[in-house]
Amino acid sequence: MLTDYWYIACPTGRLRGKPIVVNLLSRNIVLFRDADGLPVALENRCAHRGMPLADGKVVGGRLQCSYHGWCYDRTGCVVHVPSQSFSDGCRNESAIRRYRCCEQDGYIWVCPGVEPRQETPQKFPFLGEHGWTSFRLYNRFEAPVESCLENFLDCPHATFVHRSWFRSPTDREVRCRVSALEDGAVAEYFDEPRERSLVWSLLSPQQGGMQHSDRFIAPAMSRVDYVFSEDRHYTITSSCTPVNDVLTDVYTVVTFRYRKIGALLRLVFEPLSRKIIAQDVRTLRKQQRNLAKYERSEFRIIEQDVLLPHIRRWRNALSEGRVPAVRTEPYDVRIVI
Ligand code: FES
Ligand SMILES: [Fe+2]
Structure with a gap:
């Protein structure tokens, strides 16, 4: 623990x-x-x-x-x-x-322990900064912290669980660069195709590329960034609180800037975000209830589960009171999105 x-x-x-x-x-x-x-x-x-x-x-x-x-x-x-x-x-x-x-x-x-290893809690990026708009979400997941993090930082599930809402399959192969960091790991996606989903048709410009990165911050935070341009940037940060072994309270802060109409955009972005995270809540509930029926708990992890091994490696090491050895060389993974 x-x-x-x-x-x-x-x-x-x-x-x-x-x-x-x-x-x-x-x-x-x-x-x-x-x-x-x-x-x-x-x-x-x-x-x-x-x-x-x-x-x-x-x-x-x-x-x-x-x-x-x-x-x-x-x-x-x-x-x-x-x-x-x-x-x-x-x-x-x-x-x-x-x-x-x-x-x-x-x-x-x-x-909840004796002395926190970090002097102050992890900050939510851009929160309260000039030009940025934020809203907060709270969800209780019937799942342990690790499963929540694995879900929040998992690209391939989006075209299934959030199809049409957040991501629609494009069958394009994209390059993902995975790098170890001093406090976790990051997966950066390159040449991602433009999305045709409801969220992105509202939130992204019609032209131009997107920089997308998923980051795990040990021990219990996820951060996802979508950057379209200097003035169109979305950051979704979730902090996981373990209630016990099987329940997690997830506090999410969505912070973004979209030209000068961030406050207006929030009117559509917030309900859409609630809808999408509710899909994850339901998915994880089903997964965990199913896992509970079986004695076997091992997963068949593949290369495209990009951050999952990093999340486990970090959390296992920290629970043994050590910091994992950082693999310094970034490596590429190909993912069909
Ligand atoms: S004062 Fe008696 S139980 Fe608290
Ligand atoms: Fe999801």
């Missing part, structure tokens, strides 16, 4: 005056805001007699249990026990587990 990393727990707007509960890597965690408005993440279990602290309330920036009123500060220390009129110290012996927590890019991030 990759516990020592930042994962999105919820969008910033969900955490206001009341405590809320989130699940990350099978841990039940309560979130609230302290007196300075900063997010706090604690184990959702009162040290006294185990009440869920998310049932309590925030009093003066401290979290008060709903059963006998014990109060916890941002470090998880008990600072008030009403039945003993004890207050304003810190009862370390009664402290509960605290998790590292921060706010970035409109999300609350929590590290």
Whole structure:
């Protein structure tokens, strides 16, 4: 389990005056805001007699249990026990587990392990930058993180799962260059034919080429870029939060610029994106439910599953506490799209 990393727990707007509960890597965690408005993440279990602290309330920036009123500060220390009129110290012996927590890019991030290996969470590219328009999507996938990443960074499924909507088969062979990076791997596609699908007929110019790249950012992020020109660029970044072994919360930020009419374009782009990602949610649900019926879990991986081996190699290495050796030479794969 990759516990020592930042994962999105919820969008910033969900955490206001009341405590809320989130699940990350099978841990039940309560979130609230302290007196300075900063997010706090604690184990959702009162040290006294185990009440869920998310049932309590925030009093003066401290979290008060709903059963006998014990109060916890941002470090998880008990600072008030009403039945003993004890207050304003810190009862370390009664402290509960605290998790590292921060706010970035409109999300609350929590590290479910001891110490995050990266100081700050991975940024969503171009988000909030001048001239760029963004919208956010949230989806719960009935699939582990790895399967989600393998889906988001998999070109050949698009002509089947998203046929007509996002990609239509052209039977053209394109070159894909795969390169290892210091934090993952990237697949860049060259000479891709112009798409005839609904999305691209709306979003792309009638003439000219397209630069497309799929990038895996370890341990749990995917980034897909489509660049048509300086002022027509689409980036779809998804951050995967493992809820447990079989469920993943996926937070997607779509950021794009399209001349000066990005805001207008969003009106069609957003519902289309929702439709397309819902197709992936259904596909992965079927795949996982089917896999669960069989004891065999190995896949027949082919060369055109370009980033899948990189995703696995990275995640396996990180879960063993090491960084994979980077294969420095880029290599080409031919894919019929
Ligand atoms: S169970 Fe929380 S104060 Fe008693
Ligand atoms: Fe897809």
